[in-house]
Amino acid sequence: MCGICGIAMPDRLKRSVDQARLTRMRDAIVHRGPDGAGMLIDGPIGLGHRRLSIVDVVHGAQPMTTTDGRTTIVYNGEIFNHPELMGELQAQGMAYRTHCDTETVLHLYARHGRDFVQHCRGMFAIAIWDRADRTLTIARDRFGVKPVYYVHDSDGTLHFASEIKALLAAGAVSATLDMASFPDFLANHAPSGNDTLFTGVKRLPPGHTLRWQDGRITIEQYWDLSFKPDPVLAKATDADLVAEYSERFEEAVRLRLMADVPLGMFLSGGIDSAAITAVMSGMVDGPIKTFSVAFAEREANELRYARLVSDKFRTQHHEIVVTPEQFWDALPQLIWHEDEPIAHPSSVALNFVSRLAGEHVKVVLTGEGSDETLAGYNRYRVTMANMQLGGIWEKVVPGGVRRALGGAIGEAGSAGIRGKLARTFLARPANLDAMYFDNFAVFAPNRLSSLLTPDVRKAVEGIDPYAAYHRAIEQSDAPTLLGKLLYADTKTYLHELLMKQDQMSMAASIESRVPFLDHPLAEFAARMPERMKLRGMTTKYVLRQAMKNRLPEEILSRKKMGFPVPVGTWFRGSWRHLLDEFVVSERALARGLFTPGVVRRLVNGHVAGENHSERLWALLTLEIWQRIFLDGEDPASIRMRPVAAAVSMARPVAA
Numbered sequence: 001m002c003g004i005c006g007i008a009m010p011d012r013l014k015r016s017v018d019q020a021r022l023t024r025m026r027d028a029i030v031h032r033g034p035d036g037a038g039m040l041i042d043g044p045i046g047l048g049h050r051r052l053s054i055v056d057v058v059h060g061a062q063p064m065t066t067t068d069g070r071t072t073i074v075y076n077g078e079i080f081n082h083p084e085l086m087g088e089l090q091a092q093g094m095a096y097r098t099h100c101d102t103e104t105v106l107h108l109y110a111r112h113g114r115d116f117v118q119h120c121r122g123m124f125a126i127a128i129w130d131r132a133d134r135t136l137t138i139a140r141d142r143f144g145v146k147p148v149y150y151v152h153d154s155d156g157t158l159h160f161a162s163e164i165k166a167l168l169a170a171g172a173v174s175a176t177l178d179m180a181s182f183p184d185f186l187a188n189h190a191p192s193g194n195d196t197l198f199t200g201v202k203r204l205p206p207g208h209t210l211r212w213q214d215g216r217i218t219i220e221q222y223w224d225l226s227f228k229p230d231p232v233l234a235k236a237t238d239a240d241l242v243a244e245y246s247e248r249f250e251e252a253v254r255l256r257l258m259a260d261v262p263l264g265m266f267l268s269g270g271i272d273s274a275a276i277t278a279v280m281s282g283m284v285d286g287p288i289k290t291f292s293v294a295f296a297e298r299e300a301n302e303l304r305y306a307r308l309v310s311d312k313f314r315t316q317h318h319e320i321v322v323t324p325e326q327f328w329d330a331l332p333q334l335i336w337h338e339d340e341p342i343a344h345p346s347s348v349a350l351n352f353v354s355r356l357a358g359e360h361v362k363v364v365l366t367g368e369g370s371d372e373t374l375a376g377y378n379r380y381r382v383t384m385a386n387m388q389l390g391g392i393w394e395k396v397v398p399g400g401v402r403r404a405l406g407g408a409i410g411e412a413g414s415a416g417i418r419g420k421l422a423r424t425f426l427a428r429p430a431n432l433d434a435m436y437f438d439n440f441a442v443f444a445p446n447r448l449s450s451l452l453t454p455d456v457r458k459a460v461e462g463i464d465p466y467a468a469y470h471r472a473i474e475q476s477d478a479p480t481l482l483g484k485l486l487y488a489d490t491k492t493y494l495h496e497l498l499m500k501q502d503q504m505s506m507a508a509s510i511e512s513r514v515p516f517l518d519h520p521l522a523e524f525a526a527r528m529p530e531r532m533k534l535r536g537m538t539t540k541y542v543l544r545q546a547m548k549n550r551l552p553e554e555i556l557s558r559k560k561m562g563f564p565v566p567v568g569t570w571f572r573g574s575w576r577h578l579l580d581e582f583v584v585s586e587r588a589l590a591r592g593l594f595t596p597g598v599v600r601r602l603v604n605g606h607v608a609g610e611n612h613s614e615r616l617w618a619l620l621t622l623e624i625w626q627r628i629f630l631d632g633e634d635p636a637s638i639r640m641r642p643v644a645a646a647v648s649m650a651r652p653v654a655a
Contacts, residue, residue: 002051002062003032003506004074005161006127007170008136009044010215013155017046021170026050028169029162031337032076032506038062040072045129045136049074064102067095070132071109075102076162077124077146078513080255085119109137117209117222121255121519125162136212142223143369143517144206144495147502151200156215163503164201164339168629173200175629179459186443186451186618187465189343190499192492197340197625206495223519227478227487230527238545241532245524246546252518253279256365263363264289266353266512267317268563269305271555272367272376275543276515278550280365281313289360290315293353295322297566308552320356322349324570325641328578331621332635336628337507338500341621345565347500354508362510368501369516372486372494373525374540375533376560380485382423383436387481390430419611432473436485437466442614451598468492482530568613571606577642579603582623583616591626594619 005025007017022039026048030037033050040047040063049062065072079085082101085108090096094107101122108116109128114137117126123145127138138160140148150160151172159172167173181195194202204210207223233241253276257263265280267273267290280288292306303319310317327348334351335342342348357364371377394402406427410418421427428434438444443451445465452460464470469488476487498514505512516522525533525542532542544556571579582588584603589596599619606612627633 002049002074002076003029003162003166004050004076004125004127005029005048005166005170006074006136006159007046008129008158008212010156011044011134012214013044013157016043017041019046022046022048024169025159025161025166028166031509032162034509036061038074040065040129042072042129042131047072047074047127047129062102064100064106066106066110067097070130071106072129072131073102073106073109073126075105075124075126077122077126077141078256078258078511079104079120079122079124080258080518081119081121082258114209114211115222123513123517127160134213138204138210138212139222140204140206140208142207142225142519143490143498143514143522145498145502145514145517147499148204148210149196149201150204150210151202152217158212158215158217160204160210164196164198165336167201168198173198177626177630179456180463182456183445183448183460183463183465184468185341185622186448187437187441187445188469188492188496189442189614189618190340190496192496193468193471198629206491224475225487225490225522225526227476227480227483227526229479229529233524233528236529238532241528242542242545245521245528245532245542248518248521248524249275249515249543249546250279252515252521253365254283255518256513256515257283259363261362262289262360263365264291264357264361265315266290266357266364266366267292267306267309267315268367269302269307269309269555270367270558270560271540271543271547271551272370272516274309274551274555275547276365276367277309277313277315278547281315288313288315289357290317291353291357291360291364292317292319293322293349293356294319295324295327295349295564295566297569302561302564305555305558308554312552318356318360320352322352324575326352327565328575328640331640332624332628332638334504334507335621335624336635338503339629341618341625342500343496344500345567345617346563347504349563349565350500351504351507354505354510354512358508358510364505364510364512366501366512366514367516368497368514369494369522370540370543371560372489373516373522374543375482375486375530376540377489378539378560379436379440380482381534381537381539383432383439383485384481386425386428386435386439387430387432390425390428390435393425394430432481433466437469441465442618447615451594453592453595456593480530482534483526486526486533567617568606568611571613571616574642576607578620578640579616582620588619588623 009015029050036051038049038061047063063072063074079101082104085104089107096103108119117139123141125140125146125148129136147162149164151167152158159167159170161167176199178197178199181191181197184191194205208219208221211218265277265288290310292303294303330348334348409421409427423439469492472488472491473484476484478484478487501512535541584600602612602615628635
């Protein structure tokens with residue numbers, strides 16, 4: 001696991017890469033690779049690398065060049081089928097100088113050219129400079145576990161890096177808010193397409209390659225996830241499907257144990273991490289090192305469940321309980337690490353447990369990806385029920401009655417039963433935008449319209465905040481609603497979760513691996529009959545059956561909680577001052593993005609008992625992001641603790 005970066009300039013510019021500039025890029029991401037640094041400058045081409053040594057610790061330094069001098073690689077990630085590939089390539093006459101998977105990628109490129117990526121099973125961001133045809137090929141893994149950001153200038157110059165801060169360090173782009181992606185951010189926690197909140201900075205989509213030659217870039221998709229039903233799987237019994245899923249899952253875990261350094265497991269107490277722990281325990285010598293995080297507040301503490309799993313499999317268990325003071329003190333620096341506003345408060349907890357794990361191991365396995373491949377989120381079941389019942393409701397109840405009832409119920413966010421009813425077919429039309437995208441948005445379009453100032457509304461007029469989701473729904477080959485939703489979330493929401501996982505763990509200089517996103521396993525799950533994913537009220541049915549005799553019943557039967565962080569409670573209590581400083585302060589509102597009265601009503605409504613936790617979190621972290629990246633403030637200078645003379649935190653703000 002490493003950090004990569006580079007600069008490619010067309011020959012016609014007759015310029016060489018500036019070493020100081022490339023060094024700034026590389027060292028801006030030193031946390032991704034504290035074990036070593038490397039650089040190659042070949043006239044107008046420069047490649048930089050920071051190394052976190054995992055496989056072949058002694059050798060494998062990068063950039064790595066073939067013996068004939070033709071190709072050079074910088075690479076971030078792991079190719080988990082490397083031992084098998086290495087044996088095949090050696091049998092074909094390829095001579096190895098190391099035991100590192102980096103060299104395997106170079107040999108694959110020599111043999112297959114741009115199609116080398118089809119043979120790689122793992123998580124990766126790879127850049128290969130080919131001197132013979134003067135092309136730079138950049139590839140990203142199928143699900144986007146490892147990041148690649150880039151800036152393509154009008155003169156053809158390409159800058160790329162594992163993190164946006166490296167592009168800023170190179171001066172590839174100035175830090176300005178990209179208004180085209182702003183509605184997407186406000187609706188969906190984070191930009192869900194290929195744009196970022198920085199004007200001019202894009203990310204290479206998962207499952208794609210980028211080819212640069214003489215200033216021109218070509219982006220091609222090399223893989224996609226198919227939900228087309230498999231006729232053979234459709235005829236299989238439940239027992240056969242469970243057996244095959246179990247076999248594939250165990251293989252995915254086994255492959256991710258490839259390391260020459262200590263590894264462990266993030267243990268949340270949910271079924272996903274518990275299942276990996278169960279499988280992993282039978283594959284390693286000695287006890288697994290497991291790591292858990294929680295908050296002192298009872299509603300945000302699941303350590304009891306993690307301990308159940310730890311006791312069952314006799315792991316060496318480590319825990320950390322994060323205080324509100326630690327949480328808020330860490331936030332500005334973690335927003336710097338994230339490069340964009342932190343989408344989910346659980347990212348902060350993830351960094352704390354990553355730092356804890358970093359004291360003991362260099363690699364951890366995590367449970368990301370199970371929910372999107374096995375229909376683990378409750379919203380899938382809720383949406384399908386709402387769509388079905390809503391269709392009937394609209395047929396039998398006159399429109400005037402429906403509108404009157406919807407108006408009486410009010411908006412989502414209201415306290416009590418009205419807030420829950422506002423998310424159902426009783427208050428929403430039975431279409432996918434209303435029942436799925438609007439229902440689970442941070443700021444749905446109707447709220448965005450009142451939230452944004454007239455100037456901003458004009459600037460973003462005509463921009464669809466759900467554009468990436470709509471494209472995914474259209475592109476999916478799934479014949480059912482559930483399949484389309486899973487595909488769309490895999491292309492959008494999952495990407496943000498994976499970036500959270502990558503950036504928060506790499507900030508602590510540890511590598512995280514995701515067995516549920518082993519692509520053969522995910523392909524099997526996608527084409528499996530839907531009854532094996534969602535069965536009645538039971539989510540992730542096949543995984544629960546596979547783990548039936550291996551995990552405690554309390555783990556198998558407990559409801560999904562996500563990772564609860566009590567920010568809503570904190571905003572109503574002794575941390576209310578953060579809303580005053582970062583949401584409704586004169587400085588925040590003077591940016592001209594949001595209508596002051598609407599923002600103040602959100603704050604007052606939340607303090608009075610409504611639930612606007614996600615909305616206020618988004619506004620707060622956006623303001624901190626702007627102070628760091630747009631205003632140039634040092635994250636360490638941003639004060640989160642209350643001042644000694646703070647007035648009552650429960651007062652309302654004038655609307």
